[in-house]
Amino acid sequence: AQSVAQPEDQVNVAEGNPLTVKCTYSVSGNPYLFWYVQYPNRGLQFLLKYITGDNLVKGSYGFEAEFNKSQTSFHLKKPSALVSDSALYFCAVRDNGGGSYIPTFGRGTSLIVHP
Amino acid sequence: NAGVTQTPKFQVLKTGQSMTLQCAQDMNHNSMYWYRQDPGMGLRLIYYSASEGTTDKGEVPNGYNVSRLNKREFSLRLESAAPSQTSVYFCASSDGAFNSPLHFGNGTRLTVT
Numbered sequence: 001a002q003s004v005a006q007p008e009d010q011v012n013v014a015e016g017n018p019l020t021v022k023c024t025y026s027v028s029g030n031p032y033l034f035w036y037v038q039y040p041n042r043g044l045q046f047l048l049k050y051i052t053g054d055n056l057v058k059g060s061y062g063f064e065a066e067f068n069k070s071q072t073s074f075h076l077k078k079p080s081a082l083v084s085d086s087a088l089y090f091c092a093v094r095d096n097g098g099g100s101y102i103p104t105f106g107r108g109t110s111l112i113v114h115p
Numbered sequence: 116n117a118g119v120t121q122t123p124k125f126q127v128l129k130t131g132q133s134m135t136l137q138c139a140q141d142m143n144h145n146s147m148y149w150y151r152q153d154p155g156m157g158l159r160l161i162y163y164s165a166s167e168g169t170t171d172k173g174e175v176p177n178g179y180n181v182s183r184l185n186k187r188e189f190s191l192r193l194e195s196a197a198p199s200q201t202s203v204y205f206c207a208s209s210d211g212a213f214n215s216p217l218h219f220g221n222g223t224r225l226t227v228t
Binding site (some may be wrong): 032034036041042043044045046051054090092094096101102103105106107108 | 118123146148151155156157158160163165173205207211212214216217218220221222
């Protein structure tokens with residue numbers, strides 16, 4: 001079975017400071033991991049994914065994520081937050097070890113960037 | 116290049132009324148999905164269609180039906196709406212590969228009174 005957890009409902013950060021949004025996962029095989037962002041009154045937009053290879057993945061809008069197999073984590077990061085980064089962020093996982101191709105989504109983390 | 120288009124954007128129904136939410140994608144994707152999003156609950160899968168001609172239940176299918184009309188279109192029907200179905204509904208599509216992300220529409224906000 002595949003599962004994903006986002007332990008923080010909300011993350012607050014000041015503009016210009018680095019941000020981290022946490023995600024941990026559980027799979028039987030190897031994980032395919034995804035981050036999505038949702039702005040108000042919009043659908044989810046794909047940010048980045050980890051399939052294999054480098055543990056640091058770069059994505060849209062200056063975001064990156066670090067895959068850590070030993071800690072089963074895939075945290076989303078950005079070196080310098082912008083007020084416009086304020087949104088809802090979702091982590092998702094697929095298990096390629098015989099799991100379903102239907103992704104499992106976390107409950108989402110609300111990122112608030114203060115001016 | 117519209118991506119995933121959902122109609123309507125907003126809808127208010129009375130308990131017991133029926134309606135169909137429409138979804139169309141122009142990316143030639145095989146798989147399509149219907150989710151609902153409620154505060155504190157994240158995204159919950161209602162139904163999905165792995166390919167044209169197939170549909171399967173997701174996590175919360177009760178009270179809903181779906182039709183995969185063709186490769187482009189996947190509709191969600193509420194036969195007798197209930198207040199518990201007040202939610203934001205999202206349609207998504209993907210090419211079905213494990214390493215491919217989902218592409219979402221902008222949602223339908225449904226209120227059942």
